[in-house]
Amino acid sequence: MLKLDGVSKVYRVGAFGGRALTAVSGVGFEVGEGEVVSLIGESGSGKSTIGRMVLRLTRVSGGTITLDGKDISSIRDRKEYYRQVQGVFQDPFSCFNPVFRADRVFAMIKEQYFPGVGAREWRKRVEDALESVRLDPGNVLGKYPHQLSGGQLQRMLIARAVLLDIRLLVADEIISMLDASTRIDVLNLLADLRARGLGILFVTHDLSLGNYVSDRTVVLRDGKIAEMGPTPLVFGDPRHPYTRSLLAAVPRLHTKWTDLPAAEAVDDLPCAYHEAAQESRTRPGLAEVADGHFVACSGGGKAAGAALAKKTLAKKTKETA
Numbered sequence: 001m002l003k004l005d006g007v008s009k010v011y012r013v014g015a016f017g018g019r020a021l022t023a024v025s026g027v028g029f030e031v032g033e034g035e036v037v038s039l040i041g042e043s044g045s046g047k048s049t050i051g052r053m054v055l056r057l058t059r060v061s062g063g064t065i066t067l068d069g070k071d072i073s074s075i076r077d078r079k080e081y082y083r084q085v086q087g088v089f090q091d092p093f094s095c096f097n098p099v100f101r102a103d104r105v106f107a108m109i110k111e112q113y114f115p116g117v118g119a120r121e122w123r124k125r126v127e128d129a130l131e132s133v134r135l136d137p138g139n140v141l142g143k144y145p146h147q148l149s150g151g152q153l154q155r156m157l158i159a160r161a162v163l164l165d166i167r168l169l170v171a172d173e174i175i176s177m178l179d180a181s182t183r184i185d186v187l188n189l190l191a192d193l194r195a196r197g198l199g200i201l202f203v204t205h206d207l208s209l210g211n212y213v214s215d216r217t218v219v220l221r222d223g224k225i226a227e228m229g230p231t232p233l234v235f236g237d238p239r240h241p242y243t244r245s246l247l248a249a250v251p252r253l254h255t256k257w258t259d260l261p262a263a264e265a266v267d268d269l270p271c272a273y274h275e276a277a278q279e280s281r282t283r284p285g286l287a288e289v290a291d292g293h294f295v296a297c298s299g300g301g302k303a304a305g306a307a308l309a310k311k312t313l314a315k316k317t318k319e320t321a
């Protein structure tokens with residue numbers, strides 16, 4: 001379904017756009033039907049930029065993004081694209097105009113995509129979509145955004161996507177503003193949609209959420225892929241020191257931060273990319289260390305090599321003495 005191939009994004013920043021900022025560099029991964037792929041990384045690692053490029057809100061500077069093999073930038077009919085691909089973002093309040101009733105988002109969809117559907121039929125479709133996201137139509141229809149909670153508004157936006165019967169949802173930090181119990185509701189809702197065949201690109205900086213929802217995980221560091229693969233492998237057997245350091249930084253219940261072991265120094269670890277056989281380097285800059293589990297060079301190969309050379313030299317010097 002969705003495929004990113006060597007995708008890069010360079011922003012022009014500074015006075016008169018005189019400086020180039022590479023936000024995303026050579027990123028490639030796929031999202032299949034009924035698959036949840038999470039895009040994980042620290043703030044500024046390029047996650048949202050990738051989401052925005054997939055949603056055609058930002059132009060790609062290099063590489064291609066295709067949907068069913070077709071370059072999305074060549075799809076002239078934007079409406080047709082948005083019929084299949086939609087985004088839901090962190091702050092649901094900003095997606096609603098406070099002076100209009102919240103269900104206006106459904107009326108807009110009808111005007112644009114389903115002008116021929118009769119009022120009664122449309123009402124039924126809206127109610128079905130609301131029920132599918134576990135909202136009571138009688139409770140939310142006719143209300144203004146300020147009369148609804150963040151979780152209800154977020155679900156209304158997902159209901160809008162359901163009405164369009166989209167194939168891919170870009171969910172960018174969609175639950176970071178919700179409380180713990182509403183979060184779980186929305187996550188379980190995503191699981192229902194996935195079971196119906198919806199592909200989801202789940203953008204988050206929260207590793208535990210990524211682990212909870214996704215089939216595959218892509219770990220981004222400074223706009224590049226550090227590691228990606230089936231979620232159980234990335235979380236269960238992380239091979240890039242950066243992934244390990246991210247995992248080590250996740251707070252654990254019953255463990256005080258003062259009791260945590262000292263973090264591994266990223267550069268002192270051997271590099272899984274260089275340790276892998278030459279023929280496993282099937283994607284640019286990534287080695288396949290297990291089936292579908294890719295890891296980038298951590299630079300540790302060089303550092304580990306230098307450390308080894310230093311050790312050997314010290315041994316030789318001792319022997320000579």
Ligand SMILES: Nc1ncnc2c1ncn2[C@@H]1O[C@H](COP(=O)(O)OP(=O)(O)OP(=O)(O)O)[C@@H](O)[C@H]1O
Pocket residue numbers: 011012013021022023041042043044045046047048049050205
């Ligand atoms: N419109 C823009 N113009 C210039 N630079 C931008 C723009 N949007 C993002 N950036 C820069 O690109 C880099 C990646 O930003 P992006 O928002 O994609 O990261 P992120 O991983 O989603 O971060 P966060 O989790 O904080 O949202 C950052 O250095 C950011 O400052």
